[in-house]
Amino acid sequence: MFFVGCHLSASKGYLAMGKTAVKIGANSFQFFTRNPRGGNAKALDVADVEAYLAFARENGIGPILAHAPYTLNACAADENLIRFAEKVMREDLERLAYLPEALYNFHPGSHVKQGADVGIEKIAALLNRVLTPEVKTPVLLETMAGKGTEVGRSFQELRQIIDRVELQEKMGVCLDTCHVFDGGYDIVGNLDGVLEEFDRVIGLERLRAVHLNDSKNPLGSHKDRHACLDEGEIGIAALEKVINHPALREVPFLLETPNELEGYAKEIAWLKELRKAD
Template identity: 65%
Template sequence: MLRIGCHLSSSKGYEAMAKDAMKIKANTFQFFTRNPRGGNAKAIDPQDVARFQATATTQDITPILAHAPYTLNACSADENIRDFAKRTMTDDLARMEYTPGNMYNFHPGSHVKQGVEVGITYIAQMLNEILTPDQTTTVLLETMAGKGSEVGGRFEELREILDRVELNQKMGVCLDTCHVWDGGYDIANHLDEVLDEFDRTIGLSRLKAIHLNNTQNPLGAHKDRHATLTTGHIPLEALIRIINHPALRKLPYYLETPNDLDGYAAEIALMRDSYIE
């Protein structure tokens, strides 16, 4: 069974997201933990969470993937920004325990001319300060496009972070198809080779989720502009090969394409029809 969903608005709470997922025939979804361009988080309503958990169990909506706000930069040159990232992620991981056993994804950050090594050091330091042995949430590093001073545009950079995290059994990776393509990994013509490189460098056992997106950019552009599945530079048949690949077919997929709910429903239906049971 293809486990696929999209990014849903969390503004109305967990139960509303479950209902939206059901409308578009999604069996998983992603959401922002708080304002993606700010830092404010809506208070969690335990009754809303309980209703969501009941619906999710009945409808088999799992796992859910929380996404950290874009303002979180764990390797900024500004100590105050790094502190904001630490406090925000600490709070987010506490909030995730209302829905235990799910995943939390974040962009590693931008080192802002300090150098990749310094950036990796700051990111690992933050994770070592906030991860706890009893947390049930798996924290995912997202593969990035390598634009500007982003950390995570190469698999080796993610591996270096993982190696420095003491509780790295609590960690995983989310592969974004738009980002890796923009980062220079040819998943259209050399998918097996890219996955072999990922396995050698990080280990496929660390791959926990996939952001399924097309891109507005040619291979290796080092930008980050998502496109719908049927437009962009990655051929549709390449995305279909990804969801059917033996090493990837059992993973959850999350669409972050520029769409409304109807557009997401159409893309989910397209991928379901293309999935080989």
């Protein structure tokens, strides 16, 4: 099944996002769990969730991706920010328990000159405090471009985090095509090699979602600036190979391209045309 979608606004609730997804030809979507710059989450509307779940079943909407706010820094130097990150993650996972098809994605964080090793230890420690046997939602570490002091700029750093998590069965990875390209992984010239390295270091069984984006900057730039499909340095030919690669065909693909809904609808239609039959 080809699950493809984009980032939608959660301001009007889950049912509204589901209806918007169907309207633009999507059967998956991503949303922020709260304002991406931080703050409190809106009160959970259980009736809206139940209405969405019924709508999703009727319309074939598959896995959806909940994205933590950008302000969640699990390896901050400031302990108040660590406590905020833990509070947000606990709240988000409690709410996502109502959405059995959801995945939870977050940026590992920035070590802010503490060093990557310290950052990795702090991220894993937070996950060990938050993840319990009762948590059902898979938690995904996102591959990062390596901007500034970001942790997660390599598959090895993500693996080091996972290795330190006690309940590793709850952990996965979201691969962002812009981020890995900017991070130096040549998905244009050597997609097979990149995925072989991912499998060797992390394991393809942990790859649960893909952010499908072009990049405004060249390979290895460490910039993290997304571009619309075929308007960047990756190009549509390489992204076509991504959506059709045997190792990736079953994961949801979520667009984070700089688009409004009309642009997303066009890109989703384009991707459906490029997708080879199962």
